[in-house]
Amino acid sequence: MVLNQRIITRESLDSSVPAALKLKKRIKRFALDNELDHLPIGDIVSVALDEWLTTRGF
Numbered sequence: 001m002v003l004n005q006r007i008i009t010r011e012s013l014d015s016s017v018p019a020a021l022k023l024k025k026r027i028k029r030f031a032l033d034n035e036l037d038h039l040p041i042g043d044i045v046s047v048a049l050d051e052w053l054t055t056r057g058f
Contacts, residue, residue, distance in 0.1 A: 003043050013045070 002008060017023055024041075031039040 003046065010042070013049075015045075 027039060027041060027044060030036075
């Protein structure tokens with residue numbers, strides 16, 4: 001997987017999300033429940049978007 005590479009070139013993907021989804025709070029809760037010290041939101045978004053696009057053939 002790309003994210004497992006030691007050095008990776010990144011680009012910005014600016015986006016706003018609906019506050020009603022409470023994504024920041026849910027991600028923090030996930031990290032706490034799974035005893036993760038650091039869970040980069042950018043990596044979560046990258047994996048989710050990649051999987052979503054891949055399932056649609058892109």
